[in-house]
Amino acid sequence: MFVEVPAPVAAIAPPAARRAPLLARILRAAPPYLYLAPGLALLVIWTYRPLVQTAQLSFYSWNLLPTSPMVPAGTDNYEQLLGAPELGNAVWNTILVIAGLLPFTIVIPVVVALLTRQVGGPARELYRALIFAPMLVAPVASAAVWQWLLDPGSGAVNRLLGVNVNWLHETVPAQISIIGITGWHLLGFAVLLVSAGLAGISDDYSAAAQLDGASRWQITRWVTLPLLSPTLVFLALMTVLLGAQWTFPLIDTLTQGGPSGATTHIYYLLWDYGFHSHQAGLGAAAGVIFFTAFGVVALFLVWLADRISFHDD
Template sequence: MFLARKARGRVRKRAGLSYPLVFAAPGLVVYACFVLAPIMLSFGYSMTNADLFHTDSSFVGAGNYLTLLSDSGFLQSLQVTTILTLIIVILPNVGGVAVAVLLDREGWLYNALRSVFFVPVVLSSVVVSVVWMAMLQDEGLINRLLGARIGWLSDPDLALYSIGFVISWQMLGFCSVVYLAGLQSVPESLLEAAQIDGAGPWLRFRKVTWPMLAPALTLNTVMLLITGFKAYDHVQVLTAGGPGLGTTSTLAFNVIQIGFNENRTGLSSALAIVMLVIVAVVSSLVLRFLKRREVDL
């Protein structure tokens, strides 16, 4: 009798442990097939001189990575990507806070405006780029309104900043929604106490509201950081890496160019792995710093 109860207990314990695995299995399979497998495959290709039109390839070890480190085009694309990412991180964060504060009110009008600001987020990046390309052309709507002829996309000094503005405009709604959720979670008692103590609107925002928005800042910054480093669609549609030689060529753009236009699959895979490592390291450092800031606040 005792042995039977003990055996039933072991069966229940194994069954209890299997339930989480059963529910997690589909997600794990999808993650392994569409995330881990491509990463491992790319890493394998990065150690060879493979290309699209020849099945035979030879092992070159770290040769592709050494080629990238000595390639001025890689260093330029890294610089371009860094500048673009900084623009994308700063503008939507600043604009998102401002829009969220303005929309943090009750009424059907503000509910409708929230939906309007979020629409660009759900649109395809290609559609957004095509619309903005028409407006930013030399004879486009923007120049007509300004009464000037500014090369927003044709001037090498302005093209990268124009792309950064377009991506920031599309991500503004996302940041606004996240900050709005943070604003609505701020306890009214804290704001009322600060007001009773004589704090004005700006002081209440700086001392009470802004610290409470630390989790929203963390989420938005990490998401925008990843968006900036993987920017490709907007660059391809708006400037195709130009004007000039690589003035707007990002890391993601060069991965596609090297892999498909130059048919250098091995080198392209190496660049993709390097980009993955950079994004993972930078995102981890930023996330750790912002999480520590949340604790300090």
């Protein structure tokens, strides 16, 4: 005699009933993604779509005129770019710019922030406003003022230093001028970041070190700076990846890449190919190569930052 065993509820439930719990889970999980959807859509439209178009354009020859057809060029743009002598010069100038900006974004901000960390009351707000003010000045406007200050005949810089230097039309002075003006712009922002990092360090560490007989320099060297390392690594990362971009408006306004290519870095070279020489395919190839190179550099720096940063847990 056989006994009939009832089938499981899930087996005999209609398909719509089985789909209901899955649909409910999807609806519960959807709100965060819906909030992110507008930002992700804009990121795709304004970042990833132009990046794909740039990669496609790098395999064509085109002079940017709507009436001219885009001619397939294969890998000719990449071969021409990698064989161009100005590429090596632009890469070297980029390295010089980054190395010259690091003192303005790390060394000087740390010194200034340490020396002024005891400033309090209304003087603190005045100090922050004064130190941050250059960051608010438009680069083109500041370039016009600096062009007057650096004038070889009647400029205030030559008079103050007692020299006769043509700052914007000599190779080394032009490089120094671009780096110095850009550093002047960025100094206040870096000082505020370092000050914020110092404010997040507990005074208990310094007090404990003082009880052990540590001097002020020893506390700074072995306590404060290691705890400040995440902020300093972030500033170094930003300088390496964006330093050359920060100098672009000043170069375009003051030197136009000269004299003799002394201030032409990779971003200005890319712009020159695309919008001055009207070689859109060559400019796109340069953009793809520079994007890939900086992507590799960014990955390495992020990996290195995880290894050398000291976090207060």
